[in-house]
Amino acid sequence: MNTGAEMHALVERLYPLCRSITGDGVRRTLEIVGEYLPLRLYEVPTGTQVFDWTVPKEWNISDAWIADSEGKRVVDFAESSLHVVSYSVPVSATMSLAELREHLHTLPDQPSLVPYRTSYYSPDWGFCLSQNALDALPDGDYEVRIDSTLEDGHLTYAEHVVPGEVTDEVIVSCHVCHPSLANDNLAGIAVATFLARELAQREPYYTYRFLFVPGTIGSITWLARNAERIGKVKHGLVLACAGDPGSLTYKKSRRGDAEIDRVVQHVLAEREHTVVDFSPYGYDERQFCSPGFNLGVGSLTRTPYAGYPEYHTSADNPDFVTAQAMADTLAACRDAFSVLDRNRRYVNLSPYGEPQLGKRGLYGSLGGRSDAKQAQLAMLWVLNLSDGDHTLLDIAQRSGIAFDAVAAAADALYAAGLLAPAPPARE
Amino acid sequence: MNTGAEMHALVERLYPLCRSITGDGVRRTLEIVGEYLPLRLYEVPTGTQVFDWTVPKEWNISDAWIADSEGKRVVDFAESSLHVVSYSVPVSATMSLAELREHLHTLPDQPSLVPYRTSYYSPDWGFCLSQNALDALPDGDYEVRIDSTLEDGHLTYAEHVVPGEVTDEVIVSCHVCHPSLANDNLAGIAVATFLARELAQREPYYTYRFLFVPGTIGSITWLARNAERIGKVKHGLVLACAGDPGSLTYKKSRRGDAEIDRVVQHVLAEREHTVVDFSPYGYDERQFCSPGFNLGVGSLTRTPYAGYPEYHTSADNPDFVTAQAMADTLAACRDAFSVLDRNRRYVNLSPYGEPQLGKRGLYGSLGGRSDAKQAQLAMLWVLNLSDGDHTLLDIAQRSGIAFDAVAAAADALYAAGLLAPAPPARE
Amino acid sequence: MNTGAEMHALVERLYPLCRSITGDGVRRTLEIVGEYLPLRLYEVPTGTQVFDWTVPKEWNISDAWIADSEGKRVVDFAESSLHVVSYSVPVSATMSLAELREHLHTLPDQPSLVPYRTSYYSPDWGFCLSQNALDALPDGDYEVRIDSTLEDGHLTYAEHVVPGEVTDEVIVSCHVCHPSLANDNLAGIAVATFLARELAQREPYYTYRFLFVPGTIGSITWLARNAERIGKVKHGLVLACAGDPGSLTYKKSRRGDAEIDRVVQHVLAEREHTVVDFSPYGYDERQFCSPGFNLGVGSLTRTPYAGYPEYHTSADNPDFVTAQAMADTLAACRDAFSVLDRNRRYVNLSPYGEPQLGKRGLYGSLGGRSDAKQAQLAMLWVLNLSDGDHTLLDIAQRSGIAFDAVAAAADALYAAGLLAPAPPARE
Known part of the structure; x- marks a missing residue:
């Protein structure tokens, strides 16, 4: 099996898990990645202060459903992790459809798709379903159940380090907090995993540190816990949306002329690609490029953040990402790091x-x-x-x-x- | 009456006065402006050294004419202040047309218009008339009379200050030395006056200092007498030709990238407009942008300096400037200062x-x-x-x-x- | 005779001499130039260390030929100095055509032309001839003779200094090491010579130092022997290929924005011309612009280095260069130095x-x-x-x-x- 196919197989394997910014879904994800690549896991307790943020309670969920008056499950978490708003508080109630509607999220413009929604920092609950499914629900009472826990626990993230000739570092970061979404970001996880494996095969000049972190809170936690390391981070790349069939997009670092910016643009020059300027919106480059750090960290995607109709919907499934596209993203990273490593x-x-x-x-x-x-x-x-x-x-x-x-x-x-x-x- | 119409009325009121770089015409002008806006007047004695210059003698004129052999006035200062060369020495003589011609100024290419001419720094006298009027003069002797005085006196200028949150200043300068010329510069005086009134309505961040000064010698005098204030002048705008029907023109400061340059260009971006680079020719930006000061002072006009056929002729009369154009210039200034004031x-x-x-x-x-x-x-x-x-x-x-x-x-x-x-x- | 014609006559006079990086051909060349312009000659002994290089043995040649079995000279140095590979060691032998071929250089794509070849730094010998001439040689034994000497001696170069108001210097350098090649570089020598004569007519601001040096080793030798002068060298121009009918080409200094770069581009702006960026390949600008010196030295040619089919062949003869082209190159230099000299x-x-x-x-x-x-x-x-x-x-x-x-x-x-x-x- 070639690398592209292996990456696609990894995406398929990770797809059913219900990931969030904390919880066992992240742990199980890192356990599977760990079969491909030795990972060092970090568990950061709830309540830990990380810069302006506090590590939240850990969220876990075992089951969730909406059942009609005949007890038939009309929305069922077991079918897709997207059906429950991430970080939903536990619920066990019966209510009318009118009351229930306040907690139902759909995509009226994409009526057959289920949206992805979260409510990390304000206690709430909800279900996501297709507009078609909602339209099919008759009036009446519904039984609603979310078997979730929101308790003191940990935020989990992992690192893999490929040691280099020098201790100056390149970080490669991907987010591991999205539930059943393939391009955003299982493809990014897969490319990062196989890229790390490849790099370990040679003896790179820089030390490459791969970060598997939940978005925003995870990268902020990593930054807060690695204050003394930051000075060693010379370059970096945030990987996301690495598997859709679109061409590559490089988003420059906040600096705009960092070495990583020049290197990636150089290797992309002979490929179909797009370069966009930094903006403080997107993935964890927002944190690495916050003004207190201002690291030379860019972001490589294929079709960028929010740029495709499948984005944050049930259509972002393993069929949407291809082995070929992931192999191409991996090759671009390989080429870029090959130049970066020799660029003295x-x-x-x-x-x-x-x-x-x-x-x-x-x-x-x-x-x-x-x-x-x-x-x-x-x-x-x-x-x-x-x-x-x-x-x-x-x-x-x-x-x-x-x-x-x-x-x-x-x-x-x-x-x-x-x-x-x-x-x-x-x- | 809206502001545009008020400004036009002010232009019409000021139009007949015979202004020059000194004298009662300037004082009367500032007295009228003072009805709209409290002004502080400054009188600087003849002979005062101001950098490389010396405040000249004060010039005043009560009457002037050329009469033909039958005593009929063929050129008459009472009809227009343009008819006499500014700073003409007194004359009382009879001479042939041939002799007189040495002192007559016309515009052969614009035969119906009277030109504007000055001789501030070399003692001379002259009359301005249309080429048509000159062509109609028969040979013969003419009586020539200029009842002017050129004596020790003062140079007059005025300030209006709108206090701000900070003592850092924005200067807005306009020249008050041109006689019966509407666009150059009664429209500039009118826009500055109403702009100052508006600014006084709100509490601006910067302190705005409005300067009503005779061109060149007036701004040099102000600079020489305000040496300790210059460090406080962070931004500035020279207003001139503010009322013709052309679109707005911004002339950048000598620095070219001063904050005022960026701000004005930003607010003009959605208007029809022209931007030109600094040149050491035009209005008093020449002085504010001389290399010893190099202030961030640009110049806002509509059709720029010398860029319209009516320039420095009797066609630059109140019909040439419009209420709408002055209102538009005022709005551009308002928008620019609104951005400048909040641009932290x-x-x-x-x-x-x-x-x-x-x-x-x-x-x-x-x-x-x-x-x-x-x-x-x-x-x-x-x-x-x-x-x-x-x-x-x-x-x-x-x-x-x-x-x-x-x-x-x-x-x-x-x-x-x-x-x-x-x-x-x-x- | 106008200057263009005089320069062409000088080219014709110098053309037959066999120049190399050392030897009597260079001395005789400088002797002839000295009839036009007082030169100060320098003789640097073989073995002298000049930075990373060592002054090589001096090479001289009196005769060289290949004769067929009937004693007929089929290749003869007396006909053209190009026929012998420069720095060929002495040879006296008889060998078959097959053996001889190892030492014969032709231009298969330009079969009627004789190439120019050198072997300065590895002991070798060879002849250059046209492909047509080679094709006409029957098999058989040939007598081969090169009467050359390669002995301790000197490297010869010359200077002419036009004193200026200030001791800051402009260097004008041309190479004198090429044998019978007219554009590369007898035209450059001729233009430098007449340019120096012209400059001596006026009293320039800068001191102009003209260098007549063998390529590479000559400029390196000059630099090594003038370490204390380098700080005085503010500007410079390498002249080469100054006489072909193409338009002028200016190659910028390594700095790219040195004053000489701006000046030459300014005077070329109204002529048909080309500007190219610096590259470390070409003429002695390579040495003057090496990173340890990084002087503001550009290069002026007509058709640039290796850019014409006659380059380094027997077709680069006096017919290829024109009086008019050399006069035009001279005029461009004159204009450039006129601006440079007044550019305060x-x-x-x-x-x-x-x-x-x-x-x-x-x-x-x-x-x-x-x-x-x-x-x-x-x-x-x-x-x-x-x-x-x-x-x-x-x-x-x-x-x-x-x-x-x-x-x-x-x-x-x-x-x-x-x-x-x-x-x-x-x-």
């Missing part, structure tokens, strides 16, 4: 005029290669621009030479003792 | 991740409003970009959200204790 | 408001001139932007007024005591 700044140690490449065999050694002329040009460009300010990506873009060729030239020059790593850039 | 920079006091808006009622309080979603987005943008560097106008432009909505969001966040005023920007 | 930064000594020009006769003195209005505008622009940051070229470009008019205005204002030279810009 060097100092030319022989900066007064050109060094004599011939006496070091840097011409001769290339003589037999068909790409010799480009390799030689790439060396001249690297030597000329290695003043501590230009990265290899800068050099590739200014010279019009492929990044791989520029990086290979830098490797050869470094091996010949003509380059030294540049001191850290002023920020 | 804030610091997000909860910058690590997003603050929890829900617990502060900032979602709920908006729930019933149809613009709730935009208001919520505006709050997220303000929080995200309030790092002390971005103004609310920056945020409006980057987010694409209307300035008013952004400012309202900032007010709500400030009231909730989530924002503090940013320290002054480094300049 | 001033400080307005009366920066608070406009100074009163009238009392200094700066209006009156212009009254009779038809360009009075532009001259007056130019003075206002110079006064307004003379804050120590703007050069006169900045002012010309921002105002849209011709540089000459701006410079004349500055001269008049300087004479009136209204301007002072600005202190050196921070770099």
Whole structure:
């Protein structure tokens, strides 16, 4: 089975679980991901202060339904986790359809679809169903039951770290709080999982830290508990909506010109893609790019947040995401991190005029290669621009030479003792 | 009577007066403006050194004419103040038409119009008349008479101050030295007058200082006498040609990216308008933007300086300017100062991740409003970009959200204790 | 004879000589140039360390040929210096055509032309001939002879200095190492020579230093031996390919916005021309713009390096370059240096408001001139932007007024005591 198919299988496996920002659905999800990738789990107690927020009570649910006067379940949580408003308080009551309607959510414009709704921070309850199903309900009394608990417990998140040559980090974050929604965000979880597996195969330059966190409160919790690590986070990517058939969309970091922004745009340049500016709305880039952190974290999706009609509905199911699309998202991440990992700044140690490449065999050694002329040009460009300010990506873009060729030239020059790593850039 | 009509009535009332850079015409003009707006008058003695200049002698004129051999006045100052070259020395003589011609100014390309001419700084005299009138003069001797005085006296200018919350100032300057010319600059005087009245109705943030000064020597005199105030002048606008039927033109400050430049361009964006770069030619922006001051002062006109055929001719009369055009200029100023006054920079006091808006009622309080979603987005943008560097106008432009909505969001966040005023920007 | 024709005559005179990076061909070339322009010659011994390089052995050649079995010379150095690979070691041997082919260089795609080849830094020998000539050689044994010497000696280069008002320098560099190639670079030598003569006629502001150096090793040698002078080199131009019929091409310095870049682009703006960004490939700008120096040195050519089919072939002969093209290149240099020489930064000594020009006769003195209005505008622009940051070229470009008019205005204002030279810009 190829990687795309494996990712799709993971999506299908995770799909039925009822995830929320806390609770056993998240734990079970991380347990399954853990079969693919060793995860370290963190449990943060209810009531923990995380910056301006407080970790909420833990929510769990075992069953929920609406039954008609004949006892027939007309809405049933067992059929789909979407049927219950997330964080619904427990309910056991009988009421008229008119009373019940106050707690029913539909999509009148998409009458066959069930919406996704939450009420995390104000105590409430509700059911989601299709407009068609609602229209079919006769007047009369209904029995309503939500077997949920909302108690002191924990917020759960997980990390997987791929150690690198340096302790500077790249974070890859995905949200694990959405219930039965495939593109948003099981596809993101799947791509992150297989990306981490791939990275572990090689020895990356940066340390890559994968975060599987509930949206908003999860990333804020992670940030609050990792204050001393933040300075090490040099780059990052929030992965979401990674499996729909649309083309890739990169949303830039708040900085707009962070290295990750340039790198991802560079590797996307030869693909059909869209680039959008940062906005403080979307996924957890909102938190990583809040002004107190302002991290170089962008967001990669296919069709972006709220940009497709299946968004936050029962139509965002495993049929909506494809193995091919997830494989393509994974490939883009792989390419981006491959550039990022080699995108160094060097100092030319022989900066007064050109060094004599011939006496070091840097011409001769290339003589037999068909790409010799480009390799030689790439060396001249690297030597000329290695003043501590230009990265290899800068050099590739200014010279019009492929990044791989520029990086290979830098490797050869470094091996010949003509380059030294540049001191850290002023920020 | 609406404001446009009131302004036009003021133009008509001021039109007959013979203004110059000094003299009773200026005093009478300021006396009439003073009926609309309390003015503080300043009298600066002849001979006062003002930077590189010296306040000149005061010029006054009671009568002037050219009479033909039969005693008939063929050119008569009583008909129009334009007929005499401003600052003409006194003359009483009889001379041939040939001799007289040396002192006659016409517009051969606009033969029915009388030009406007001055000779402030070299002692001379002359008459202005239409080419048609000149062509009709038979040869022969003419009696020439200019009853003027050029004596030690004063340069007169006036100020009106609208006090603000802060002592930082916005100056609004208009020139009061042109004789019977309506667009250049009675319309500017009228708009400044009614703008000041409006501003006094509200309590502005900035202190607004209106300057009614003779061109060049007047603004230089004001600058020389207000050296200690200059540091307080943060923004400014020179108003001229404010009443012709053309669309608005904004001429940027020398800086080109001063806050006033951005603000005026922002409010003009939805109007038909033109923006031109600074040039050291035009009105008193030349002085405010001289390199020793380099103030953030732009210039707002309709058709710009010298850009219409009526410019500096007898055709620039009250019929050329309209109540509607003056009202439109006034509205643009009002809109610009409304943005300028609210265009603050804030610091997000909860910058690590997003603050929890829900617990502060900032979602709920908006729930019933149809613009709730935009208001919520505006709050997220303000929080995200309030790092002390971005103004609310920056945020409006980057987010694409209307300035008013952004400012309202900032007010709500400030009231909730989530924002503090940013320290002054480094300049 | 006009200058263009004189330059062409110099090209024709230099053409037969066998130049290389060292040797008597260079000396004889400089001797001939010395008839037009006093040169100071420098001889740098073999083995001298110059940065990363070592001055090589000196190469001289008296004769070289390939003779067929009947003793007929089928390739003969006496016919063209291109026939021998530059720096060929001495050879005296008889060998089969098959063995000989290893040492023969042709241009299969341009079968009638002889290529130019070198082997400076690896001991080798070879002949260059047309493909047609090679194809006509019957199998059999050939006698091969190269009477060359490769011995300790010197690298030769020359300078001509035109002293200026200031010791800050402009360098004009051309390479003198190519054998019988007219455009690359006898035309460059000719234009440099006559440009230096012209400059000596006037008293330039900058000191102009003309460098006649062998490519790469020559400029590196000059840089190594002039370490203390480098700080004085404010601008520079590498001249090459100065005589072909194509239009002018300016290659920017590595900085991209050096003053020479702006000046040359300004004077080229009204000519047909091309501007290309810096690349570390081409002529000696590679050395002057290496990151340790990063000098403001651009390169002026007509059709650029390797951009024409005659490049590095026997077709780059005196017929390929024209008197008119060289005269045009010379004119562009003259215009550029005329702007560069006058492109100062001033400080307005009366920066608070406009100074009163009238009392200094700066209006009156212009009254009779038809360009009075532009001259007056130019003075206002110079006064307004003379804050120590703007050069006169900045002012010309921002105002849209011709540089000459701006410079004349500055001269008049300087004479009136209204301007002072600005202190050196921070770099």
